[in-house]
Amino acid sequence: xxxxxxxxxxxxxxxxxxxxxxxxxxxxxxxxxxxxxxxxxxxxxxxxxxxxxxxxxxxxxxxxxxxxxxxxxxxxxxxxxxxxxxxxxxxxxxxxxxxxxxxxxxxxxxxxxxxxxxxxxxxxxxxxxxxxxxxxxxxxxxxxxxxxxxxxxxxxxxxxxxxxxxxxxxxxxxxxxxxxxxxxxxxxxxxxxxxxxxxxxxxxxxxxxxxxxxxxxxxxxxxxxxxxxxxxxxxxxxxxxxxxxxxxxxxxxxxxxxxxxxxxxxxxxxxxxxxxxxxxxxxxxxxxxxxxxxxxxxxxxxxxxxxxxxxxxxxxxxxxxxxxxxxxxxxxxxxxxxxxxxxxxxxxxxxxxxxxxxxxxxxxxxxxxxxxxxxxxxxxxxxxxxxxxxxxxxxxxxxxxxxxxxxxxxxxxxxxx
Numbered sequence: 001x002x003x004x005x006x007x008x009x010x011x012x013x014x015x016x017x018x019x020x021x022x023x024x025x026x027x028x029x030x031x032x033x034x035x036x037x038x039x040x041x042x043x044x045x046x047x048x049x050x051x052x053x054x055x056x057x058x059x060x061x062x063x064x065x066x067x068x069x070x071x072x073x074x075x076x077x078x079x080x081x082x083x084x085x086x087x088x089x090x091x092x093x094x095x096x097x098x099x100x101x102x103x104x105x106x107x108x109x110x111x112x113x114x115x116x117x118x119x120x121x122x123x124x125x126x127x128x129x130x131x132x133x134x135x136x137x138x139x140x141x142x143x144x145x146x147x148x149x150x151x152x153x154x155x156x157x158x159x160x161x162x163x164x165x166x167x168x169x170x171x172x173x174x175x176x177x178x179x180x181x182x183x184x185x186x187x188x189x190x191x192x193x194x195x196x197x198x199x200x201x202x203x204x205x206x207x208x209x210x211x212x213x214x215x216x217x218x219x220x221x222x223x224x225x226x227x228x229x230x231x232x233x234x235x236x237x238x239x240x241x242x243x244x245x246x247x248x249x250x251x252x253x254x255x256x257x258x259x260x261x262x263x264x265x266x267x268x269x270x271x272x273x274x275x276x277x278x279x280x281x282x283x284x285x286x287x288x289x290x291x292x293x294x295x296x297x298x299x300x301x302x303x304x305x306x307x308x309x310x311x312x313x314x315x316x317x318x319x320x321x322x323x324x325x326x327x328x329x330x331x332x333x334x335x336x337x338x339x340x341x342x343x344x345x346x347x348x349x350x351x352x353x354x355x356x357x358x359x360x361x362x363x364x365x366x367x368x369x370x371x372x373x374x375x376x377x378x379x380x381x382x383x384x385x386x387x388x389x390x391x392x393x394x395x396x397x398x399x400x401x402x403x404x405x406x407x408x409x410x411x412x413x414x415x416x417x
Contacts, residue, residue: 055285
């Protein structure tokens with residue numbers, strides 16, 4: 001596939017971009033070549049690396065609005081886990097993930113990291129939409145053996161080894177996995193050289209319970225088990241102390257910051273500014289729709305920056321440049337992807353409309369991206385050199401038909417439930 005993107009904004013200058021065979025082939029003025037697709041920027045579209053959502057539970061879009069205004073422990077154990085036991089099956093995951101892929105694409109997300117169940121069904125939805133994803137089967141051993149989950153997790157990693165869709169290992173959390181399970185999961189991740197993704201220190205209660213039962217704080221526990229390294233992606237990390245932040249930095253682990261979910265569940269405010277100052281690689285995630293309740297990564301970005309300013313009482317905390325890196329560069333660094341707006345880089349690109357009413361005037365395009373932009377400002381999305389969305393219309397699926405099928409499934413599932 002070849003794509004010619006005309007008259008777009010790169011670093012404040014109008015340029016053309018020619019994409020061929022998954023790569024950015026040329027960036028220059030006035031490129032005139034034939035292409036399978038042409039996007040006319042008309043001098044109003046800002047070019048950025050496609051955004052990355054480093055922590056979500058995509059299928060949980062079908063639980064949007066299902067249980068609100070509750071603390072995490074109550075929300076999870078008394079509402080979400082029982083609902084999952086009742087409703088979640090292969091079709092649920094397929095349609096829930098399809099809905100989330102459409103929503104994420106429309107906010108400029110080209111790549112996401114997911115932890116859930118029936119992930120082969122999730123992979124079908126991801127492939128249909130043309131996105132990039134890292135999918136892991138949730139591993140839990142509360143009141144049951146983890147052996148079945150571990151087998152399924154390894155099965156997912158074995159099967160999903162493509163360029164755009166990869167299997168990863170996702171033990172749920174230290175409070176829901178024994179030491180033995182955490183280590184066994186790590187051994188599988190090491191065996192297949194893949195990501196080890198886990199919830200860590202999301203709430204104070206979680207930390208207090210683990211300290212009481214296991215005599216170590218969560219990050220200390222993971223480090224003592226040897227499961228912290230450059231392959232580790234830690235979701236939340238809200239209740240980490242200075243010593244744990246230094247450990248995360250020393251081990252080269254990455255953090256996925258999910259500010260809106262943390263706010264909605266009253267979990268707390270992650271010390272992101274301190275993490276960045278200590279050299280931790282921090283990225284952005286939305287968490288699932290059941291606790292957010294949307295997947296607008298630009299809303300997440302703005303919230304992340306504002307929350308750090310408020311919590312530190314420092315208007316300079318998490319500035320524009322660092323916030324954008326969390327959404328793009330830091331995530332691609334962790335994933336090992338050669339993405340960027342340069343020739344010979346993989347063509348994962350988002351185009352943002354800078355002429356929308358909330359983006360005018362354009363004194364600073366990147367300021368507008370962080371502090372003004374919404375998902376509705378995202379114009380087009382290219383992933384791995386393939387046109388996923390053009391002028392807010394999904395290109396690889398019949399969006400109207402997909403939404404009809406999703407709504408029919410929702411009606412049938414919850415009406416019968």
